[in-house]
Amino acid sequence: xxxxxxxxxxxxxxxxTVEYYPAEDEKLRASQLEKRRGGNVPNTLEVLQQVxxxxxxxxxxxxxxxxxxxxxxxxxxxxxxxxPHVDFAHCFYRxxxxxxxxxxxFKSLATDSRTxxxxxxxxxxxxxxxEQAISKFANQPDSIYHFEGRIPDVTAECIDxxxxxxxxxxxxxxxxxxxxxxxxxxxxxxxVVFYSKSWAQAQGYQSATDCLQRQTILxxxxxxxxxxxxxxxxxxxxxxDKSIVQVPAYLPHSxxxxxxxxxxxxxxAGVLFGLFxxxxxxxxxxxxxxxxxxxxxxxxxxxxxxAEKMGQF
Numbered sequence: 454x455x456x457x458x459x460x461x462x463x464x465x466x467x468x469x470t471v472e473y474y475p476a477e478d479e480k481l482r483a484s485q486l487e488k489r490r491g492g493n494v495p496n497t498l499e500v501l502q503q504v505x506x507x508x509x510x511x512x513x514x515x516x517x518x519x520x521x522x523x524x525x526x527x528x529x530x531x532x533x534x535x536x537p538h539v540d541f542a543h544c545f546y547r548x549x550x551x552x553x554x555x556x557x558x559f560k561s562l563a564t565d566s567r568t569x570x571x572x573x574x575x576x577x578x579x580x581x582x583x584e585q586a587i588s589k590f591a592n593q594p595d596s597i598y599h600f601e602g603r604i605p606d607v608t609a610e611c612i613d614x615x616x617x618x619x620x621x622x623x624x625x626x627x628x629x630x631x632x633x634x635x636x637x638x639x640x641x642x643x644x645v646v647f648y649s650k651s652w653a654q655a656q657g658y659q660s661a662t663d664c665l666q667r668q669t670i671l672x673x674x675x676x677x678x679x680x681x682x683x684x685x686x687x688x689x690x691x692x693x694d695k696s697i698v699q700v701p702a703y704l705p706h707s708x709x710x711x712x713x714x715x716x717x718x719x720x721x722a723g724v725l726f727g728l729f730x731x732x733x734x735x736x737x738x739x740x741x742x743x744x745x746x747x748x749x750x751x752x753x754x755x756x757x758x759x760a761e762k763m764g765q766f
Contacts, residue, residue: 454512455729456593457501460583460611461494461601463518463531464556464571468714473563484562489755490534491556493601493627494518496718497725499756500746502538504726507760512730513593515540517586519575520553522546527553543586547575558714565710580610587618596622597729599721600643605635612642623729627721631655640672645728647721648680661688662697669695677728679740681720681747689724689740698736703748712754719756720747 470485498514505512516539520528523546531553532541554573561567590596598615600608608626615622625645628636631652640646648664658664661680665688668678678690686701704710723743728734742763749762 454510455595455597456513456515456590457498457597457599457725457729458515458517458587458590459494459498459599460517460578460608462492462554462573462603463495463516463520464491464554464573465489465527465530466491466556466558466714468558468560470560470562472561474559474561474568487754490531491558491714492518492554493629493718493721494599495531495535496715496756497599497722498539499535500715500719500722500750500759501725502536503756503758503760504722504746504763505730506538507763508730510730513540514538515543515590517543517545517578517583519545519547519578521550521575522548525551525553527551543589545578545582545586550575560712560714565713567714577604578607580607580614583607583611584614584618587615595729597625597725598622599625599725600627600639602627602629602636602639603633605633605639608639609635609642612639616642625721625725627717628652629717637671640668641674643672643675645677645724646672646675646679647717647724648678649717650680650682650685653680653682661685662699664688665690665697677736679720679724679743681717687720687740687744687747689736691736696736698740700740700744703745705749705752710751713751715756716747716751719750719759720744723747 468487469483475481557570559568623644626639626643627647629649653664661682664680665678681687684702688699720743723746727739
């Protein structure tokens with residue numbers, strides 16, 4: 454069974470729900486406070502392990518993230534949040550730090566949007582560390598490396614390292630932040646690419662299909678491209694025949710959007726499951742599954758119990 458090595462940042466999130474975004478120097482009382490573990494890649498792992506257990510599939514899930522020292526309460530909290538099915542043994546522990554990267558998220562009820570402020574004093578992963586880490590499990594059958602798409606220069610070097618050490622591995626990359634330079638270069642190196650609506654719009658694309666059709670020319674290595682578009686649904690492109698599949702946004706019967714934090718990460722978990730942990734790579738089923746999984750996520754707080762709600766699949 455495929456081994457997934459997921460590379461990205463791990464945060465402890467503080468989420469404040471407010472009626473509206475306050476003006477500068479304004480005092481505002483939050484209506485709700487929530488604390489939980491965050492980070493794109495850990496969120497994806499949390500959902501993917503749910504789906505694998507739901508389908509009685511046992512597969513190695515390995516996290517590569519920079520964390521405080523091993524014995525710090527922050528590291529223990531992060532480990533506990535993902536449980537025993539995610540392997541933390543290859544993470545990069547900073548012995549002199551006890552504080553995890555933190556994210557402060559403001560959710561506005563008026564606009565149904567969110568604003569994030571991040572903080573971290575941990576030294577970022579470097580290429581030498583990454584190369585040493587993957588040397589311990591390179592050339593395992595059916596290895597998949599999934600990158601969050603942060604620090605593009607270092608990530609590009611890490612991908613090059615994988616191509617040399619583990620040439621049969623599959624590499625997927627998330628292209629999300631519109632103001633992060635170098636993400637296009639990462640997309641050009643990957644086998645599977647996930648584009649966010651915000652990044653696509655910043656490049657001038659008018660829809661998910663517009664993004665994929667134009668990106669396939671710029672991503673010669675990619676076998677599959679995916680793009681989410683919020684209420685506009687999601688689309689997928691298979692490079693072998695340039696076929697495109699598109700599905701509308703999914704909402705449960707309640708029709709209410711409760712919590713959009715991690716919706717994109719949930720979508721990625723659904724796609725990774727469909728591509729690498731099922732018997733066939735049916736694009737319609739894979740996209741529909743990931744789209745519904747993400748739709749069910751936005752209708753609840755957090756990620757708990759998502760897999761069990763996917764009964765029709």
